[in-house]
Amino acid sequence: MSFIESDERKELRAAVAALAAKYNYRDYVLPRARKSEPLDELWAEAGKLGFLGVNLPEEYGGGGAGMYELALVMEELSAQGAGLLLMVVSPAICGTIITKYGTDEQKAEWLPKLSDGSAKMVFGITEPDAGSNSHKITTTARRDGDDWLLTGRKIFISGVDQAEAVLIVARTEDHKTGKLKPALFIVPTDAPGFEKTPQDMDIIEPDHQFTLFLDDVRLPSTALVGKEDAALxxxxxxxxxxxxxxxxxxxxxxxxxxxxxxxxxxxxxxxxxxxxxxxxxxxxxxxxxxxxxxxxxxxxxxxxxxxxxxxxxxxxxxxxxxxxxxxxxxxxxxxxxxxxxxxxxxxxxxxxxxxxxxxxxxxxxxxxxxxxxxxxxxxxxxxxxx
Missing domain, CATH: 1.20.140.10 (Butyryl-CoA Dehydrogenase, subunit A, domain 3)
Structure with a gap:
């Protein structure tokens, strides 16, 4: 690790800072946050400039860099009060997992859209009865022929109203008790049996939190990311x-x-x-x-x-x-x-x-x-x- 950033990283900082100054806190972010409106214009321009997918593979439209660069983008946006919460879940969590463990088809479908910001995927792990103890999650995936059926509940899931899909952390019926062996599924937000309810928060912010209810949400086998028994x-x-x-x-x-x-x-x-x-x-x-x-x-x-x-x-x-x-x-x-x-x-x-x-x-x-x-x-x- 060098304490002297490369010219490329310095240029990236400067470019992100210039964008953030345009969409600064007092003039852009705060008025929208007071009305609970998402920062769509900033997200779209950041995606067009390649900032949102800077960590994702070049062959799928990303910048081919790493977490250092994505964190750099977040830091410089936030330094103008214009941090984008969904960067944490869409390119950082979901984009990283799909890049490492997704099928070729999942990568081709999702990574270009996560890279340019034209689609968002949020992340669902927290449950009301589990809290910080993820081993207690009860959202269950069971097989039905070639399909999967998901049933469970999630809370404090950010930005579901802005997303096309949620990467849901579930457990298979074989692992309903004992140590968590998570199975990850891409769940479209318009899937039958998928319901979202806004949570009332006493926080001034542009993004909403949701409780999710999954009632036998039917998913094809292609919705599973990675292996069902790949543990943690x-x-x-x-x-x-x-x-x-x-x-x-x-x-x-x-x-x-x-x-x-x-x-x-x-x-x-x-x-x-x-x-x-x-x-x-x-x-x-x-x-x-x-x-x-x-x-x-x-x-x-x-x-x-x-x-x-x-x-x-x-x-x-x-x-x-x-x-x-x-x-x-x-x-x-x-x-x-x-x-x-x-x-x-x-x-x-x-x-x-x-x-x-x-x-x-x-x-x-x-x-x-x-x-x-x-x-x-x-x-x-x-x-x-x-």
Missing amino acids: MQLFAGLNPERIMGAAMAVGVGRYALDRAVEYAGERTVWKTPIGAHQGIAHPLAQVKIELELARLMMLKAATLYDAGDEMGAAEAANMAKYAAAEASIKALDQAIQTHGGSGLTSEYGLAAMLGAARIARVAPVSREMILNFVAQHSLGLPKSY
């Missing part, structure tokens, strides 16, 4: 990128908040000098800067290890990056609001409106407590606690 490897192929992208989004949000705070502190004068000259303002912002940079380094390390094929190293780094980025991002936003004083809670600046969405980073896609469990067990070698 196929699933983790998508979950490590999910954590890396979550970290990239959090780092970007932290950068946005810090930039707004520095901008305000450099201009706002109450006594004889701008408030940024006072250590009570300057030191907390300097501390935020340090913590964001540390989180960003771990995020880039995780992406580098993932692209190098080091799955275990990437898992540790991705979890650490997600933890560190969430904490640094929330702290940055809180300090930005504090720097603005009462203005930080006004609609004019829009910082308070980011609080709910930024707070998600401590909970999803994996909670801070489960990350600490992972590090205690796998990094420190302590006994498993759950």
Whole structure:
């Protein structure tokens, strides 16, 4: 891993930053988020410019790069308050899994559309009675001749109303109890027996969350991605990128908040000098800067290890990056609001409106407590606690 980015990566950062400035938080994202409208124009232009599929294979219309580059895109979009949540699930999780384990037909059907953004595939794993314990998922796939029948329920599934399909994590009847051996299925959102219900969220964001009900959804054998008994490897192929992208989004949000705070502190004068000259303002912002940079380094390390094929190293780094980025991002936003004083809670600046969405980073896609469990067990070698 080099600390000096290549010219190509620098150029990619600059190009994404230019697009994000055009679709910035206060002028574009926040007005749509207040109305719960998706960021369709930004998604379409990002897809046209090749940003959404930068990690997917060139032969299917992607950029042929890696998770480093996709995380870079997410970070720079988020640094303007314009992060695209569905990048986490469509190209990062679903695109990666299909690239690694999909059939030639699945790759030909889905990867070109995921690359240019003309279609979206979201991801369904979380269930109401399982939570962080994926071994308890009960969504079941059973054979019916050459077809599969899926029955179950999912919650907190992002962007289903925007997607053509959901990559559903199920278990076969042979594995309804005991250790999870996930089977992954591409489920069209218009399939008979598939129902989605919006969940009421007290968060200002452009993307909706849904509860899914699957009642004997009939799927052809070609809907199965990879092998039905491939255990966890196929699933983790998508979950490590999910954590890396979550970290990239959090780092970007932290950068946005810090930039707004520095901008305000450099201009706002109450006594004889701008408030940024006072250590009570300057030191907390300097501390935020340090913590964001540390989180960003771990995020880039995780992406580098993932692209190098080091799955275990990437898992540790991705979890650490997600933890560190969430904490640094929330702290940055809180300090930005504090720097603005009462203005930080006004609609004019829009910082308070980011609080709910930024707070998600401590909970999803994996909670801070489960990350600490992972590090205690796998990094420190302590006994498993759950």
